[in-house]
Amino acid sequence: LFSSERWKKLSEKGAVPQRLLWASTSSKDPAFKDTRYVEALIGPDTVNTIPLQTLEAFRDHGDPASRLEEDLDSAASILEKIKAGGIDMEAVAVQLENEGIDKFTEPFQKLLDAIEKQKEQAGV
Structure with a gap:
């Protein structure tokens, strides 16, 4: 690439x-x-x-x-076995990505709220 x-x-x-x-x-x-x-x-x-x-x-x-x-050949083989076992890795990836986003959303909002509070206290 x-x-x-x-x-x-x-x-x-x-x-x-x-x-x-x-x-x-x-x-x-x-x-x-x-x-x-x-x-x-x-x-x-x-x-x-x-x-x-x-x-x-x-x-x-x-x-x-x-x-x-x-050992990329082995990794490809394992992914094929997972697929053959009925596991949709695309769906798993989407779920994990969404869970990861959710884990960071609340702490990020708390950070923004804390910054806003400090700005208000400083009169900015």
Whole structure:
């Protein structure tokens, strides 16, 4: 995508590639290695936001290596099995996206309300 002639023209005009963001990737299951998801999601042109505890664990014993593009054939096979099992991954993605938006909507509104309150108190 970013090596096409079209992209080169856009890049010459200042366009920059959008990077994939992995948000709050920490292991919630104590049976998993505490750096499991951080390590698995390392790849080119990605950004990962992680809790401080996960960052400290990764600094201590993480294994930094690009893994995101490893074993793609196996990943494709797994996705086919999921589909064959009757799971609609598009529907799952939409549901997860909506749940993620819902999780951020209320805190964002609280932030806006707090800013508005401070503006009023400051007479702005």
